[in-house]
Amino acid sequence: MELDLFVRYGPDLLRGFGVTILCWIAGSLGGLVLGFAIACLYRWSIRPVRWVIEGYVELIRGTPFMIQLFILYYGGPYMGLVLTPVQAGIISFVVYGSPYFAEIFRSGFNAVPKGQIEAARCVGLSEARIMRRIILPQMLVPITAPLTNFIIILSKETAILSVVTVPELLYETQTMAAETFTYIEPFLVLSLFYWLMVIVTSWLGGRVEARVTRHLKRT
Amino acid sequence: MDFSFDVIAHNLPYLLAAARWTLLISVAGMAISMVLGVLLCAARLTPNLALSAFARFYISFFRGVPLLVQLLMFFYMLPYVGLDLPAIAAAILATGMCSAAYTAEILRGALQAIPKGQAEAAEALGIPSLALWRRILVPQAIRLGLPSLVNELILLVKVSSLASVVGIGELTRVSQNITGETYRPLEIYVAAAAIYFVINFVLSRFGRLAEKRLQIG
Amino acid sequence: MTTQTPSATAEALISVRNMSKSFKDFEALRDITLDVNRSEVVCLIGPSGSGKSTLLRCLNFLEAYDTGEVRLEGELIGWQEGTAQPRRRVAAGTLRRQRQHIGMVFQQFNLWPHLTALENVAEALIQVKGLGKKAAQEAAMAALAKVHLSDKAQNHPANLSGGQQQRVAIARAIAMEPRVMLFDEPTSALDPELVGEVLTVMKEMAAEGMTMVVVTHEMGFAAHVADRVAFLDKGRLVTLAPPADIFGREPDDPRVRSFLQTYRERNVV
Numbered sequence: 252m253e254l255d256l257f258v259r260y261g262p263d264l265l266r267g268f269g270v271t272i273l274c275w276i277a278g279s280l281g282g283l284v285l286g287f288a289i290a291c292l293y294r295w296s297i298r299p300v301r302w303v304i305e306g307y308v309e310l311i312r313g314t315p316f317m318i319q320l321f322i323l324y325y326g327g328p329y330m331g332l333v334l335t336p337v338q339a340g341i342i343s344f345v346v347y348g349s350p351y352f353a354e355i356f357r358s359g360f361n362a363v364p365k366g367q368i369e370a371a372r373c374v375g376l377s378e379a380r381i382m383r384r385i386i387l388p389q390m391l392v393p394i395t396a397p398l399t400n401f402i403i404i405l406s407k408e409t410a411i412l413s414v415v416t417v418p419e420l421l422y423e424t425q426t427m428a429a430e431t432f433t434y435i436e437p438f439l440v441l442s443l444f445y446w447l448m449v450i451v452t453s454w455l456g457g458r459v460e461a462r463v464t465r466h467l468k469r470t
Numbered sequence: 471m472d473f474s475f476d477v478i479a480h481n482l483p484y485l486l487a488a489a490r491w492t493l494l495i496s497v498a499g500m501a502i503s504m505v506l507g508v509l510l511c512a513a514r515l516t517p518n519l520a521l522s523a524f525a526r527f528y529i530s531f532f533r534g535v536p537l538l539v540q541l542l543m544f545f546y547m548l549p550y551v552g553l554d555l556p557a558i559a560a561a562i563l564a565t566g567m568c569s570a571a572y573t574a575e576i577l578r579g580a581l582q583a584i585p586k587g588q589a590e591a592a593e594a595l596g597i598p599s600l601a602l603w604r605r606i607l608v609p610q611a612i613r614l615g616l617p618s619l620v621n622e623l624i625l626l627v628k629v630s631s632l633a634s635v636v637g638i639g640e641l642t643r644v645s646q647n648i649t650g651e652t653y654r655p656l657e658i659y660v661a662a663a664a665i666y667f668v669i670n671f672v673l674s675r676f677g678r679l680a681e682k683r684l685q686i687g
Numbered sequence: 688m689t690t691q692t693p694s695a696t697a698e699a700l701i702s703v704r705n706m707s708k709s710f711k712d713f714e715a716l717r718d719i720t721l722d723v724n725r726s727e728v729v730c731l732i733g734p735s736g737s738g739k740s741t742l743l744r745c746l747n748f749l750e751a752y753d754t755g756e757v758r759l760e761g762e763l764i765g766w767q768e769g770t771a772q773p774r775r776r777v778a779a780g781t782l783r784r785q786r787q788h789i790g791m792v793f794q795q796f797n798l799w800p801h802l803t804a805l806e807n808v809a810e811a812l813i814q815v816k817g818l819g820k821k822a823a824q825e826a827a828m829a830a831l832a833k834v835h836l837s838d839k840a841q842n843h844p845a846n847l848s849g850g851q852q853q854r855v856a857i858a859r860a861i862a863m864e865p866r867v868m869l870f871d872e873p874t875s876a877l878d879p880e881l882v883g884e885v886l887t888v889m890k891e892m893a894a895e896g897m898t899m900v901v902v903t904h905e906m907g908f909a910a911h912v913a914d915r916v917a918f919l920d921k922g923r924l925v926t927l928a929p930p931a932d933i934f935g936r937e938p939d940d941p942r943v944r945s946f947l948q949t950y951r952e953r954n955v956v
Contacts, residue, residue, distance in 0.1 A: 313624075313667040313674075315631040317642055318659055325649065326656035366797035369749055370856070373791040374811035374863055375783040384810060388801045410536035414635060421539060434546035442543060446534035 257440070260427045267423030270337065271409045274419060278344025278409075279402050285345055286352025293353070294360060295378075308350035316347050317411055324415045340412040340419075348405055355397045359390030391463040399456025403449050410445075420444070477657040481648050485658075488644035489665050495562055495633055495640060496626040502566025503622070507573025514578060525574070532571035538632050540564055545636050561633040565626060572622055580615035581607060620677030624670045631666075641665060700725045700867055700898050701746065706755030708738075708745055715741045717922045719755070723867065726896040730909040730930075733919035734946055739902040742919065743869050746900065747789040748782060759788060759866065787815060790860030794872040796852040798844040804831065804855045805840040808862050816863065830862035831855070834888050850881030854888055861892070868892065870901040906950050910934045918943050 257264070293304050311319070323332070323346075324339040334342065363386050371381045413422035420441065428437045513525035532540070544564040548555055555563070584607060612619075634643035645662040649655045699722040708716040716738045723729050731739040745752040748765035757764045764785055766774040776782070798807050808827035812818045818826065831837050834854035844852050853873055860868060870889070874882040886908050893899060893912050903909060909916050910930045918926040918933065920942045926933065938944050 309671070310667060313670040314663040315628040315642065315666055317631045317634070318645075318663045318666060321642075321645075321655065322659045322663065326659055329656045364795075364797070366793055366795050367799055370791070370793060370797035370859075371799075371811075372783075373747060373749070373786055373789070374859065375787040375815040376811060377783065377814075378779070380814050384814070385799050389799070407534075407536035410538045411632070413538075421536070421542075425542075428546075435550060438539065438543040438546060442531075442535045442539055445536055445539060446531060449534040450530070 256427070256431055256433060256436070260423070263423045263427065264420070267418055267420040270417060271419040274337065274340050274344060274412055274417065275406050275409050277341045278348060279405055281341065281345035282348025282352050282405070283398075285349035287356050289349060289353035290356035290360065291382075293357060304353075308353060311347060311350045316343070316408055317414065319343050319347055320411065320415055336412070336415050336417040339415060340409075340417045344405065344408070347408075348401070351401050352398070355394050355401065356390075358397075359394040360386060362393040363389050392460075395456065395460040395463055399453060399459070402456075403452050406448055406452060407445065474654065474657055477652060477654045478661045481652070481658060482661065484644060484648060485641060485661055485665060488639060488641045489669065491558075491638065491640040492627060492630050492642075492666075493669065495558070495565060495630040495638070496623060498562045499565035499569055499626050499630070500623050502563065503569035503573045503626070504619075506566065506570035507577060510570055510574035511577040511581070514574060515581070529571040529574055532568045533575075537565070537568050537629055538635060540568055541632055541636055557636060558633075558638055561630075561636060561638050565629065565633075569622060569626055572625075573619065576615045576618040576622065577611055580611040580613075580618075583614050584610050616681050617677065620673060620680070623677075624673050627666065627669055627673070699723065700727075700760060701900070702756075702758045703742075703746070704756040704758075706742075706745060706752045706757060708741055708750060708752045715922050716745070716752070719924050721917065721924060721927065723898060723900060726898055727914045728893045728899045728901065728912055730913040730916045731900065731902045731919060732904070732906070732909055732916060732946075733925075736921075737919040738922040739919050740871055741922075743871050743900060743902050746869055747786050747791055749791075751776070759785065764789075783815070787863055788866045790863060790865035790868040792853070792856050792860055792868065792870045792873050794875050796844075796849070796856045796876070798852055798856055798859075800844045803841050803843055804836065804847065804858075807844070807855055808859045811859070812862055826862055827858070830858040833861065833891075834858045835884075848881060849877045850884045853877065853885050857885075857888055857892075861897075867898040867900065870899065870903070872902050872904065874903070874905060906934070906947075918946070920946075 289304060289307075293301055296304075320339065320343045323343045324334060324336065327334055327339065367385060367389075368381055371385050376384070409419055410421040412419050413425065416422065424437050424441045428434050510525050510528060513521045514529070516522055541561065541564050544560055545557075548560055588606060630640055631642040633640050634646065637643065639647075641662055645658050649658045652658065701721075701723040703719055703721040706716060706719045707714070719742060721729075731742060733739050741750055744750040746757055746764070748757075751765060762785065765777060765782060767777055777785070798804075799810070802810065805824065805827050808830050809820075809823040812823035812826055813820060816823075828837065828840060831840055834857050836851060836854055836858065839847060839851060839855075842851075844855070847855065853876075857868075857873075873889070874885050877885065882905070886905065889899070889901070889908070890912055901908070901913070913930050915927060916930050916933050917924055918940075925940055926938070926943055932938075933943065934947070938947065
């Protein structure tokens with residue numbers, strides 16, 4: 252293994268790692284917020300609006316992320332939207348993730364038994380209160396696992412951003428490999444690195460899940 | 471902004487021809503995924519510790535590394551170990567091997583969703599264990615797992631776009647090529663998105679139909 | 688028909704007039720007329736699917752009845768006053784105010800599992816009645832004392848038995864000081880040995896003068912606690928009479944007779 256290679260390209264790789272993390276976190280957070288807004292809008296709106304939302308969800312989920320990224324990055328300028336690769340990457344992440352997050356939130360809303368919401372209405376709690384005090388704290392239980400799962404999926408999708416020259420980890424690794432004609436070691440190390448990232452994230456997700464389900468345990 | 475449908479109409483035949491490669495990669499990938507997935511699931515559930523540890527490792531690794539990185543690694547590695555596969559075969563193999571990790575977990579989840587009492591009832595009746603698996607557990611696991619398996623196929627249609635990166639002329643790659651000639655990325659990529667969408671829409675409706683027909687009772 | 692037409696008395700707390708309710712093609716309730724007086728206990732009995740629960744859920748507009756009226760102390764519940772068709776729902780805030788006066792207890796308790804017993808009871812006191820946290824907790828403790836659960840205030844529902852959960856649910860409702868309490872098969876989800884503690888609490892409430900409408904399969908409770916018993920069948924109110932007239936002698940109506948026969952065979956009454 253050519254260790255000095257990793258020393259020489261260390262700063263570049265580190266910067267690439269930073270960009271990967273930036274796109275991942277910004278994209279996930281944006282997708283979470285947009286997804287939650289979509290799920291709420293769906294819950295409280297009339298039928299035509301629901302159809303529009305359903306169409307959006309189906310459309311985004313039915314097409315590859317790479318094509319969505321290309322439409323935004325290469326097609327954007329034709330719609331007056333000129334973006335840097337990183338900007339395009341983050342925005343397309345937000346758009347791509349939002350319907351998946353929305354579906355998770357929607358299933359979370361539905362997972363709270365109807366009777367509990369009826370009981371809340373019977374004592375006169377308002378819809379906003381019911382959302383904040385009854386639904387939100389409880390839906391954390393069923394949604395933590397799928398949320399973690401999807402955030403992990405997003406962490407891996409960051410690799411695709413290299414295709415539009417976002418200088419993230421895969422892009423920097425490819426540059427290093429091409430400049431030094433060494434392929435096997437860099438990609439092995441890169442794989443291990445992503446793998447580790449996924450294991451750590453799912454461990455963290457498990458911790459969060461254990462925390463939000465505390466009150467359900469019999470003592 | 472001038473969105474030209476003429477550009478789309480003119481290039482549609484090329485895009486549709488490329489979509490056949492997209493379908494080939496996903497369907498062939500799914501076939502590999504099913505076979506390998508059943509084996510992995512069985513290995514994961516055997517009492518044999520070495521086998522089940524290997525299955526665990528395989529599933530964790532292939533689910534933990536981005537498919538694009540796997541694809542690139544496959545490409546650089548194959549010549550290294552002296553395997554001279556055509557690019558398309560390598561792409562299909564890599565896709566199928568990755569997907570198998572997910573398929574194995576889908577099947578395992580479905581198996582675990584079958585109430586334990588059914589196996590106990592079979593045991594009480596003296597039904598041998600191979601027959602129990604073949605006649606009672608596996609058919610139900612496929613039924614229970616069908617929605618997820620159709621989802622996995624739809625996922626494969628979408629990830630087949632990654633094969634463009636290693637130069638395979640499927641839908642995404644051909645779109646890029648046409649864009650390079652026409653300088654109309656918006657029209658071409660929207661058209662490509664529409665084709666992907668139609669494929670997946672048909673698959674998901676088909677999946678629902680199959681689900682209904684296989685429904686118990 | 689043996690239905691005793693209730694005289695529309697001035698002191699009727701709840702008055703239901705010609706109320707009907709359908710779900711798509713299924714006619715769940717047909718032309719129900721019924722008065723519940725102050726401090727009265729009315730039990731609704733009848734075979735499953737007879738509409739008892741639907742009737743109860745129409746009283747606080749959890750189900751929107753189609754035609755007719757439900758009034759609490761003269762105020763129309765759920766729909767706006769007036770004869771315009773189609774009727775319009777009252778504003779969300781108005782419905783919340785109306786419901787505050789109608790306590791409800793469900794078959795499945797419907798406690799909020801992420802809150803303690805005390806928090807379950809105090810939640811609406813704080814958010815709806817606008818009590819301060821301290822005052823709400825005191826009121827909630829008082830309500831829990833009434834259902835004999837002062838010592839379980841800090842438990843989450845997962846750490847309470849079914850009977851205890853149902854008593855917390857009762858406390859949650861009575862803490863709002865409702866004018867009337869609705870019970871929807873409050874003991875049907877309980878193990879037999881836990882039924883008694885819930886019925887005891889309900890008897891005590893009745894003795895204190897609470898107005899109650901109870902959907903139940905506990906014929907003993909209906910016979911001994913109810914002031915009047917309503918028998919429903921296929922969405923119609925067949926009989927409304929004091930329990931002695933229903934349980935004490937052979938009922939005239941064959942539907943009531945055959946319904947009670949199944950209970951007698953099981954030695955319940």
